[in-house]
Amino acid sequence: MKIFTTDGIRRIDEATIEAENISSLDLMERAASAVAYEVISRWRPSKRLVIFAGPGNNGGDALAAARMLSEQGYRSEVYLFNIKSSHLSPCCSTNKDRLQDCPNVEFNEVVDTFNPPELGPDDVVLDGLFGSGLRSPLKGGYSALVQYINDSGAYTVSIDVPSGLFGEWNMGTDHRNIIKAKLTLAFQFKRLSFFFAENAQFVGEVKVLDLDMDERAIAQVPTDFYLIERDDVKAALRPHNPFINKYDNGTVFLVAGSYGMMGAAVLAARGATRAGAGLVTVHAPRCGFVPLSTAVPEVLFEADRNEIFTTNIDLYHKYSVVALGPGMGTSDETVDAVDTFLKSYRQPCILDADALNCIAKRPILLRSIPKGSILTPHEAEFDRLFDLHRTDEERLKKAIDVSKLYEVTIVLKGHYTMTVRPDGKVYINSSGNAGMATAGSGDCLTGVIAAFIAQGYAPDWGVVLAVYVHGLAGDIAVEEQGTHGLIAPDIANSVGRAIHSLVKRPE
Ligand SMILES: NC(=O)C1=CN([C@@H]2O[C@H](COP(=O)(O)OP(=O)(O)OC[C@H]3O[C@@H](n4cnc5c(N)ncnc54)[C@H](O)[C@@H]3O)[C@@H](O)[C@H]2O)[C@@H](O)CC1
Ligand SMILES: Nc1ncnc2c1ncn2[C@@H]1O[C@H](COP(=O)(O)OP(=O)(O)O)[C@@H](O)[C@H]1O
Ligand SMILES: [K+]
Incomplete structure (x- = not known):
């Protein structure tokens, strides 16, 4: 199996959207429903669910999953980080709108001040802060949030990758600025960084979710990394x-x-x-x-x-x-x-x-x-x-x-x-x-x-x-x-x- 770089995965995402003639919003629906399915198969609707969404498509996935879970009777507290109203990605923004009328969802948009919810070992956290669009190691408020979540002992489920972890190289990233997931729900592929011993503490158990990405693109996009099975x-x-x-x-x-x-x-x-x-x-x-x-x-x-x-x-x-x-x-x-x-x-x-x-x-x-x-x-x-x-x-x-x-x-x-x-x-x-x-x-x-x-x-x-x-x-x-x-x-x-x-x- 090929292990793609973040750039390679982006190319495969784009090729899938083109080959199937769908929108990135449709692909996000597919990704989010796979995430929601995993939550439903592991926890009852009575479980306390706290969802953290970032401003990009990883956040969009989290918001869409919150909507789908609400349709299945799950209650959730959602925190969307839109610091200083910078800008949400289009798919994130649409999913924010779609979430507004959902029952069972307590929606909070964090623009400047953030009052963290109480978290404990009995809670499940869905981490949709950052995925493959992470530009640099997290710092400031995000760093504090990551440490807060990690210290809470909550069962943390990361969407795609633990927030703060790059898909390949993480040299120089302070380990305190990376989510420690118990479960990582990786979209379609494991990432190279998941295989390094020092990152085992962040990725936890890994489950790869099949998003039915375009087979031709998977065959054609080059990579230097392969998992031998x-x-x-x-x-x-x-x-x-x-x-x-x-x-x-x-x-x-x-x-x-x-x-x-x-x-x-x-x-x-x-x-x-x-x-x-x-x-x-x-x-x-x-x-x-x-x-x-x-x-x-x-x-x-x-x-x-x-x-x-x-x-x-x-x-x-x-x-x-x-x-x-x-x-x-x-x-x-x-x-x-x-x-x-x-x-x-x-x-x-x-x-x-x-x-x-x-x-x-x-x-x-x-x-x-x-x-x-x-x-x-x-x-x-x-x-x-x-x-x-x-x-x-x-x-x-x-x-x-x-x-x-x-x-x-x-x-x-x-x-x-x-x-x-x-x-x-x-x-x-x-x-x-x-x-x-x-x-x-x-x-x-x-x-x-x-x-x-x-x-x-x-x-x-x-x-x-x-x-x-x-x-x-x-x-x-x-x-x-x-x-x-x-x-x-x-x-x-x-x-x-x-x-x-x-x-x-x-x-
Ligand atoms: N491309 C696609 O079609 C699909 C993407 N999906 C999701 O999209 C994710 C990638 O989405 P994006 O490319 O929007 O990226 P992310 O959602 O990972 O993050 C991008 C956002 O975070 C901000 N950001 C990046 N680094 C930061 C830092 N160090 N501090 C503060 N803010 C920072 C950026 O300005 C941008 O607003 C994947 O991980 C996956 O979860 C899925 O929905 C499946 C389909
Ligand atoms: N935790 C582990 N999981 C899987 N394989 C392991 C683990 N620890 C060691 N191995 C494998 O066992 C072998 C150990 O090799 P090495 O350290 O050279 O042993 P020795 O020098 O005693 O012969 C390697 O093939 C390594 O991949
Ligand atoms: K994440």
């Missing part, structure tokens, strides 16, 4: 050819593990084999021989010269894909080994965990990463490489820049893992759960990504599929273990089931 992955996964042999499924060379961290190699290897790699070879220090051959008997073991950490990454065979990092450690000898490898290996590779930490210890190596490689940092690994970032938004912006600069794909891992490609496209993952915040789950992901690329999926798309599959494996495993009990081996061992549930069976 089950159907996208289902459509892309290929069933096996019955005559396949293991080499058709690709070979993975995995450099992972060190004394004390051999489990990381096990999890990455298991992720790769469960995701369908034909043959997996693990290069690890000698101490890994027994644990690896016992825990993952399906993989080949290649011993490093060293007993406890990796010191030489030599490729004696040709592999479909090479992945480095899980549990490798960052001893000086390992940093040297990564240095030598990056300077000699010219194919795209996968760099995770300690491979990234080794590069962070010798940042000049960033320039030696083969073009087209895939980097899979979690927040701390990303920040070690590219400086400290305070928010997901800052981190994503930086990832977009460095992905272009070094011509690498960056998988920013988190609740919504974001895969950032050098062409500026960002794929937001929708699978996975909080139980996956457990040691080793990222190691498993490295193996899954390697397996997808080994099996011939184009790397820039294969990585997106792999991230979804890994999250789905977590979702399958969590059904048995719950978020508290989920451990990384559960995820690795569920990868096969995840793929099996997605691959189309022959008719």
Whole structure:
């Protein structure tokens, strides 16, 4: 699913109005009735409803919803903010007029002084102050109003977006000036800003309301942001050819593990084999021989010269894909080994965990990463490489820049893992759960990504599929273990089931 910018959504709104030969007032009726329906399906008419409307079309939606709710027997107190009688948008103004004769509505127009109504946890607030037309962060009276609503404890339902929150970037906005919604009723699309952890406190639960926007415009209006969902992955996964042999499924060379961290190699290897790699070879220090051959008997073991950490990454065979990092450690000898490898290996590779930490210890190596490689940092690994970032938004912006600069794909891992490609496209993952915040789950992901690329999926798309599959494996495993009990081996061992549930069976 495309995630549009505010400008893109405006274009789709306009195209819908033109294609259906309707007015923006008609579209507002559609939006408002969807909002009213949500209120009706959640609360009885006896619920106290306080509605705040701003001067634009977001306010227009709120006023139209108040009218529709009144027709259904709901009482509401409405506050329309028309400060200094500036100007209401035409649709807002028409809906103000339409509201005047409605029963059960206590209408207040705020022009200069505002006496706030008492609000408490038993009340429902409908927030139609500002939507996608927000020009700058809220301040002054609006800021005070937002804080008043937030402090009241009322159940706040935001129309389209929480007022004060921009659809994309919110750097520099004081968090006190944004409505904290319990429920956001987003029109047709989620917004990019909804996916950043720092904004979860504002958007609350998100429900997307289908406004039946013009399909052609949705297909044509460009965007760089996509939400990857089950159907996208289902459509892309290929069933096996019955005559396949293991080499058709690709070979993975995995450099992972060190004394004390051999489990990381096990999890990455298991992720790769469960995701369908034909043959997996693990290069690890000698101490890994027994644990690896016992825990993952399906993989080949290649011993490093060293007993406890990796010191030489030599490729004696040709592999479909090479992945480095899980549990490798960052001893000086390992940093040297990564240095030598990056300077000699010219194919795209996968760099995770300690491979990234080794590069962070010798940042000049960033320039030696083969073009087209895939980097899979979690927040701390990303920040070690590219400086400290305070928010997901800052981190994503930086990832977009460095992905272009070094011509690498960056998988920013988190609740919504974001895969950032050098062409500026960002794929937001929708699978996975909080139980996956457990040691080793990222190691498993490295193996899954390697397996997808080994099996011939184009790397820039294969990585997106792999991230979804890994999250789905977590979702399958969590059904048995719950978020508290989920451990990384559960995820690795569920990868096969995840793929099996997605691959189309022959008719
Ligand atoms: N375009 C359409 O056809 C549709 C739009 N809809 C609604 O329209 C909304 C967008 O409407 P608008 O473009 O009118 O924008 P808004 O209603 O978000 O706000 C615009 C108004 O707010 C004022 N404003 C902006 N930033 C301000 C600030 N920082 N401080 C004080 N005042 C500020 C502007 O001067 C303008 O009067 C959407 O979020 C959605 O709720 C829906 O009715 C569906 C259809
Ligand atoms: N709260 C969460 N919701 C969904 N997925 C999560 C969550 N926390 C972590 N994950 C996923 O689990 C994995 C953790 O990776 P990482 O931090 O590298 O773990 P490790 O280094 O222990 O292997 C990533 O794929 C990440 O997206
Ligand atoms: K709003």
